Amino acid sequence: MxxxxxxxxxxxxxxxxxxxxxxxxxxxxxxxxxxxxxxxxxxxxxxxxxxxxxxxxxxxxxxxxxxxxxxxxxxxxxxxxxxxxxxxxxxxxxxxxxxxxxxxxxxxxxxxxxxxxxxxxxxxxxxxxxxxxxxxxxxxxxxxxxxxxxxxxxxxxxxxxxxxxxxxxxxxxxxxxxxxxxxxxxxxxxxxxxxxxxxxxxxxxxxxxxxxxxxxxxxxxxxxxxxxxxxxxxxxxxxxxxxxxxxxxxxxxxxxxxxxxMTIFNDKGLSHEGDGRAKGSALYFTKARTHGEAVDMMHRYLRSESREFKHSVIEGIDGGFLYERVETDVDTLWFKTRLGA
Structure with missing residues (x-):
């Protein structure tokens, strides 16, 4: 059995x-x-x-x-x-x-x-x-x-x-x-x-x-x-x-x-543009010094909004920005990072 x-x-x-x-x-x-x-x-x-x-x-x-x-x-x-x-x-x-x-x-x-x-x-x-x-x-x-x-x-x-x-x-x-x-x-x-x-x-x-x-x-x-x-x-x-x-x-x-x-490891503020609801209003962290720091800011932002990261998909490059679609336990959000940041 x-x-x-x-x-x-x-x-x-x-x-x-x-x-x-x-x-x-x-x-x-x-x-x-x-x-x-x-x-x-x-x-x-x-x-x-x-x-x-x-x-x-x-x-x-x-x-x-x-x-x-x-x-x-x-x-x-x-x-x-x-x-x-x-x-x-x-x-x-x-x-x-x-x-x-x-x-x-x-x-x-x-x-x-x-x-x-x-x-x-x-x-x-x-x-x-x-x-x-x-x-x-x-x-x-x-x-x-x-x-x-x-x-x-x-x-x-x-x-x-x-x-x-x-x-x-x-x-x-x-x-x-x-x-x-x-x-x-x-x-x-x-x-x-x-x-x-x-x-x-x-x-x-x-x-x-x-x-x-x-x-x-x-x-x-x-x-x-x-x-x-x-x-x-x-x-x-x-x-x-x-x-x-x-x-x-x-x-x-x-x-x-x-x-x-001290500056290297300081967490920059999460000042951003956009609301992340669509590609056209993708969240963009204005103080990010590098792409990696922008990704770190994304995770900090999700935690501050009580969202749990599930997975992400790179949706392409447009106008000098890399666009990423992120699935959370609550919804889907769009983020963008300036290339060369």
């Missing part, structure tokens, strides 16, 4: 994988980033150029880690889909626990990115800003390698982050994660839970290797956890992408001589 939630879970997995496959052009990461690097100032002719490169390398490291995190989740989700179709509860439970852990790690990176934005904006001079950037770059290195290295020796030190650190952050968005994780660990470890998945649950009696549907309540639990994690992973990727747009917009601003550190 089929388990009711299996089809909804497989659909959620397929949708997540499809969305990530649309980003497969980023798999050749160096080549994908080459165009961005070509727009950076030449290294070393000025402090501003060097600062721009330092910020870019921090943003690039976080972007790379974001792609790594999502690709791991894709691999895990494929395995869960296989386990459901194969009726293999043991493999399914192991992979759902892994999915929860990796979703928690993604939530942790989002928290780190949010703290980065706030910290860099408070630095009063160039020296302090450079030191802060290096601290944050070290943090993303630790997220990737999960250990520090003593410079010049190659000696590994103890791990910096533990999965429990990640899960504490996930708790905010997934209050049931503690109970879910404990239950999944019981199914994964060589304990009663994993014994139960291939037996009757009574020592010395009953059927061994029972059918998949015999564990329906537990499979339903695992499916709910899977769908929750994939939904949160999508949410975290969107949030991290918005923060990376902000950071990238500051890369270009930092490369312009004469900008003080």
């Amino acid at each position: 089929p388990i009711e939630s299996n089809s909804a879970t497989i659909l959620a997995i397929d949708e997540f994988i499809s969305n990530q496959e649309n980003l497969s052009f980023l798999n050749d990461f160096d080549n994908a980033m080459r165009g961005r690097e070509e727009r950076l100032p030449t290294r070393h002719p000025s402090d501003a150029a060097d600062l721009s490169w330092q910020l870019y390398e921090l943003a690039r490291a976080h972007f790379y880690m974001l792609r790594v995190a999502n690709l791991k989740i894709v691999k895990i989700a494929r395995g869960i889909s296989w386990a459901i179709k194969a009726g293999n509860a043991t493999v399914q439970m192991s992979l759902v626990r892994s999915l929860l852990e990796h979703t928690a790690a993604l939530s942790f990176q989002l928290k780190v990115l949010a703290a980065l934005q706030d910290d860099l904006s408070r630095q009063a001079d160039s020296r302090k800003l450079r030191q802060a950037i290096e601290r944050h770059h070290e943090t993303v290195r630790k997220i990737y390698f999960n250990q520090s290295y003593t410079r010049g020796t190659g000696t590994a030190e103890k791990p910096d982050f533990h999965v429990n650190d990640y899960r504490k952050v996930l708790q905010r968005d997934y209050p049931e994660q503690e109970r879910a994780y404990d239950k999944l660990c019981e199914f994964v470890h060589p304990n009663y839970g994993s014994n139960y998945l291939v037996s009757s649950g009574e020592l010395g009696h009953g059927l061994l290797d029972r059918g998949y549907s015999e564990y329906e309540p537990d499979i339903e639990f695992a499916n709910t956890c899977t769908r929750t994690c994939l939904e949160l992973a999508n949410h975290y990727e969107t949030g991290a992408s918005i923060l990376l747009v902000f950071l990238d917009s500051r890369v270009e601003i930092a490369g312009k001589s004469g900008n003080r550190p």
Whole structure:
């Protein structure tokens, strides 16, 4: 007898994988980033150029880690889909626990990115800003390698982050994660839970290797956890992408001589023209210094209007402006950015 939630879970997995496959052009990461690097100032002719490169390398490291995190989740989700179709509860439970852990790690990176934005904006001079950037770059290195290295020796030190650190952050968005994780660990470890998945649950009696549907309540639990994690992973990727747009917009601003550190990270006011209801009245932020800053202003504007960003479509270039149509949870809005801004 089929388990009711299996089809909804497989659909959620397929949708997540499809969305990530649309980003497969980023798999050749160096080549994908080459165009961005070509727009950076030449290294070393000025402090501003060097600062721009330092910020870019921090943003690039976080972007790379974001792609790594999502690709791991894709691999895990494929395995869960296989386990459901194969009726293999043991493999399914192991992979759902892994999915929860990796979703928690993604939530942790989002928290780190949010703290980065706030910290860099408070630095009063160039020296302090450079030191802060290096601290944050070290943090993303630790997220990737999960250990520090003593410079010049190659000696590994103890791990910096533990999965429990990640899960504490996930708790905010997934209050049931503690109970879910404990239950999944019981199914994964060589304990009663994993014994139960291939037996009757009574020592010395009953059927061994029972059918998949015999564990329906537990499979339903695992499916709910899977769908929750994939939904949160999508949410975290969107949030991290918005923060990376902000950071990238500051890369270009930092490369312009004469900008003080405090000015680089200041949020410009949301003064704008138009109401966004149609292309002819597209919202245009008059104080945006770069296209990236205009995109950051767009997201700030949506938050100020209690709208949730869903997705956007570039509708073309007209009269020296790039036009973008944005779908929110409330309505559709049009934005425009002056080319070369």
